[in-house]
Amino acid sequence: MKEIKHGTSKKECFACSSFSVPKIIGKYKHWKLRECPNCFFQYWWPIEQASNQYFEEKYKSFSEASSRPDFGMNQKLALKFIKSKIEKRANINNIFDVGCGEGMFLNKINNMGFSAWGTDFNRKAIKKAKKIFGLQNLYPFSIYDFAKISKLPKFNIITFFEVLEHIGDPLKFIQTIKKLLTNNGIIIFSIPDAKTYDYWEKMVNIPPHHLTRWTKNTVRQFLNHHGFKVLKIKNIDRPDSECLFMNLSLRIGSKKNYYTALSPRIKIIWKYFSLPYRQIIYLLNLKRPTIFVIAQLK
Numbered sequence: 001m002k003e004i005k006h007g008t009s010k011k012e013c014f015a016c017s018s019f020s021v022p023k024i025i026g027k028y029k030h031w032k033l034r035e036c037p038n039c040f041f042q043y044w045w046p047i048e049q050a051s052n053q054y055f056e057e058k059y060k061s062f063s064e065a066s067s068r069p070d071f072g073m074n075q076k077l078a079l080k081f082i083k084s085k086i087e088k089r090a091n092i093n094n095i096f097d098v099g100c101g102e103g104m105f106l107n108k109i110n111n112m113g114f115s116a117w118g119t120d121f122n123r124k125a126i127k128k129a130k131k132i133f134g135l136q137n138l139y140p141f142s143i144y145d146f147a148k149i150s151k152l153p154k155f156n157i158i159t160f161f162e163v164l165e166h167i168g169d170p171l172k173f174i175q176t177i178k179k180l181l182t183n184n185g186i187i188i189f190s191i192p193d194a195k196t197y198d199y200w201e202k203m204v205n206i207p208p209h210h211l212t213r214w215t216k217n218t219v220r221q222f223l224n225h226h227g228f229k230v231l232k233i234k235n236i237d238r239p240d241s242e243c244l245f246m247n248l249s250l251r252i253g254s255k256k257n258y259y260t261a262l263s264p265r266i267k268i269i270w271k272y273f274s275l276p277y278r279q280i281i282y283l284l285n286l287k288r289p290t291i292f293v294i295a296q297l298k
């Protein structure tokens, strides 16, 4: 969202590009939740990008445990699509994952024979991904610094799972993605659904953690506006083994993530015994409503 001029309250919406006075629909600390009256895209103002340290602390549990507690269904859907492309003999050489964490997804991409590239704010996670999976092309950079690397190849597919909602400038982000893509390159990503948030709203869906809120409609408008053709867009509900802990924290009125506070040994035990709990998570409706998207550069 660009400020047009100081002293006027009209803004250009980066989802639909209309100039209008945003509605204020919520408040958290010094932030105000604004909504575009044209396309209902929501963003926290002032937009302040969280630091590397913030992400390292927030995602400590992931870089401490031996691997992420679960390989998300968003990544599984992405792999399914990539496999279908291989069957159709599509020309795919390399894949770049923004916010790759410990490289669980990129490891699978690497094993499928593609050149796997990734970036993440979390330096510890990058270090771990290199060590555990032997992945070479990983950088603890922002996507903007990554794009400045000389002799960088163009990418056939770029993925960013649960990244866009953390980005301070989605316009700059999508423009950088476009520069890094090949002609007719594909993006695959997932993002929390703003419409169906429930119990974990207060825990994570707040600034500076999440800066923007999206629906299927705003995602579609945003992509169309920036030269992408949407190939697939659908809602998925991600069960999460951390949900139970987050819910517990909220019930006792704490914003602390108790999963992070667990000892590494307990986390490993939790990881192996969490399968039946996932069924409970479904029954109790503890899940993360998510939008899954595949789009192609026009």
Ligand SMILES: [Zn+2]
Pocket (backbone or CB within 6 Å): 013, 014, 015, 016, 017, 018, 036, 037, 038, 039, 040, 041
């Ligand atoms: Zn708008």
